[in-house]
Amino acid sequence: MMEALLQPLQAFFGPIWPLVWTLVKIVGIMIPLLLSMAYMTLAERKVIGYMHIRLGPNRVGFWGLMQPIADGIKLLFKEIIVPTGADKWLFFLAPIFALAPALAVWAIIPFADGWVLANVDAGVLLMLAITSFGVYGVIIAGWASNSKYPFLGAMRASAQMVSYEVSMGLALICVLMVSNSLNLTDIVRVQNHGYFADHGWGLFSWNWLPLLPMFVVYLISGVAETNRAPFDVVEGESEIVAGHMVEYSGMAFALFFLAEYTNMIVVSAMVAIFFLGGWLSPVGFLQHLPLVGFAFSDGFHWLALKMAATLFFFIWIRATFPRYRYDQIMRLGWKVFVPLCLLWIFVIGVWMMSPLNIFK
Amino acid sequence: MDFKTILFYMLSAVMIFAAFRVITARNPVHAALFLVLAFFQASGLWLLLQAEFLAVALIVVYVGAVMVLFLFVVMMLDINIESVRRGFWNHLPLGATIGGLMVFEMFAVLSGRYFGLDAMPQQTNPVGYSNTKELGRLLFTDFAYPFELASVILLVAIIAAVVLTHRKRKDSKVMRVVDQLAVRREDRIRMVNMPSEKETAE
Numbered sequence: 001m002m003e004a005l006l007q008p009l010q011a012f013f014g015p016i017w018p019l020v021w022t023l024v025k026i027v028g029i030m031i032p033l034l035l036s037m038a039y040m041t042l043a044e045r046k047v048i049g050y051m052h053i054r055l056g057p058n059r060v061g062f063w064g065l066m067q068p069i070a071d072g073i074k075l076l077f078k079e080i081i082v083p084t085g086a087d088k089w090l091f092f093l094a095p096i097f098a099l100a101p102a103l104a105v106w107a108i109i110p111f112a113d114g115w116v117l118a119n120v121d122a123g124v125l126l127m128l129a130i131t132s133f134g135v136y137g138v139i140i141a142g143w144a145s146n147s148k149y150p151f152l153g154a155m156r157a158s159a160q161m162v163s164y165e166v167s168m169g170l171a172l173i174c175v176l177m178v179s180n181s182l183n184l185t186d187i188v189r190v191q192n193h194g195y196f197a198d199h200g201w202g203l204f205s206w207n208w209l210p211l212l213p214m215f216v217v218y219l220i221s222g223v224a225e226t227n228r229a230p231f232d233v234v235e236g237e238s239e240i241v242a243g244h245m246v247e248y249s250g251m252a253f254a255l256f257f258l259a260e261y262t263n264m265i266v267v268s269a270m271v272a273i274f275f276l277g278g279w280l281s282p283v284g285f286l287q288h289l290p291l292v293g294f295a296f297s298d299g300f301h302w303l304a305l306k307m308a309a310t311l312f313f314f315i316w317i318r319a320t321f322p323r324y325r326y327d328q329i330m331r332l333g334w335k336v337f338v339p340l341c342l343l344w345i346f347v348i349g350v351w352m353m354s355p356l357n358i359f360k
Numbered sequence: 361m362d363f364k365t366i367l368f369y370m371l372s373a374v375m376i377f378a379a380f381r382v383i384t385a386r387n388p389v390h391a392a393l394f395l396v397l398a399f400f401q402a403s404g405l406w407l408l409l410q411a412e413f414l415a416v417a418l419i420v421v422y423v424g425a426v427m428v429l430f431l432f433v434v435m436m437l438d439i440n441i442e443s444v445r446r447g448f449w450n451h452l453p454l455g456a457t458i459g460g461l462m463v464f465e466m467f468a469v470l471s472g473r474y475f476g477l478d479a480m481p482q483q484t485n486p487v488g489y490s491n492t493k494e495l496g497r498l499l500f501t502d503f504a505y506p507f508e509l510a511s512v513i514l515l516v517a518i519i520a521a522v523v524l525t526h527r528k529r530k531d532s533k534v535m536r537v538v539d540q541l542a543v544r545r546e547d548r549i550r551m552v553n554m555p556s557e558k559e560t561a562e
Contacts, residue, residue, distance in 0.1 A: 125416040132424025
């Protein structure tokens, strides 16, 4: 049906049709993403508010729903102050470096079976490549500001993000071993195999169960990678004020803020795809029910639900745990996660070679 | 000129510019960032050659890890450009030798067409060909021993680097995390029972 609808448009644009269609798809991904980014800030304030037994933002619009718009307008009209002695070019490039990779990753994220902008074969590698660029935004911001606190923040950030990338990558190696593919769509499809998936209980055949230690490692590394509490020493309000963002104001600051929330959404999407079965339904046996059956079949809504649950988890731990000390962060990354990942790679390797192999 | 050729010239032009700026930029941080830009262009060129694994690996390894640490160090260094300039004539012979060698190598590569390299058949890849999969298969079958050897050498290098830079300070204090985690409430808190005082009527 879709094809038939697009036929006249295709004829109208002629040879540049693929370009136009890709642009339409990009806009179709970006607008909901930017909206969810904005409302993520509201959700965080609301959830933490309720966890602290207070109301959170409730003045702008019904139930505070217009708060992100008000914040956006406020930040847009604020003056951007450039510190004396700052490296002007890099000072303005840094927020862009922070946000651009967070947005670029969405090209390879499959939203449902076949719903992906670029179905790249080496998708996982590409994802690692793009997200590893995000640290430049923080480092350059810290250096270009020509100020002490941002510089300290940048130093902390680069050490922390590089360290946790290692454990993230090693955790992903386990996923790649069991999925036998680097393609994100394939990785989700593989999770639909097995005893439980055949009986409609997809929930138990996803990667999170056989790779449970790796799931935990990836989730925690994801929090550390996005510099969120309790790993937010990069910002560390009580020690270095706000880290790399101290000297930024107005929209330049907002870009850093948006980058952080987009990164959170990216990590939640990755957790959902690698370990929680992406768009697959956890209770597939219910899809034959009359009337409500469609809600229990595979589809984008399950991915959204899983991402929302992961994001809630991020907010939850922010409201729960005190900040880690810096040496403890490094210890957790290098002395706990990396050995655990290496061990689990070995375990999975032996498991896959044994007769008990369930990943086929 | 098809689109690929335009892309090739664009990437090459930016790459040459970036590489040039790496050696001419006065600020070492700018130089390092131009090197990052050059890496991106190189990976773009590799993508044009359908070597997507190498292209992505270049970004992951060099841009994502090596250059971050490089920037880390460069930012902390206080490089005195004047003293570096003064050593120009001392370093010239060595630099000129290496430069000359590189020019010769590039000449050898570029002049390949005169030695009949263009007679090599152009490689065509079947549909569904995955560069990553092919590379992995080769590394773990035909080239398993060289690959393992390289990894062992790298491991030795890692351990050597750790051992060389590891120095034990006598005055450093260490926390035993296991002991910290094993702490129970009873070890730290003592509940004291104090009877409330009665108000005496006076």
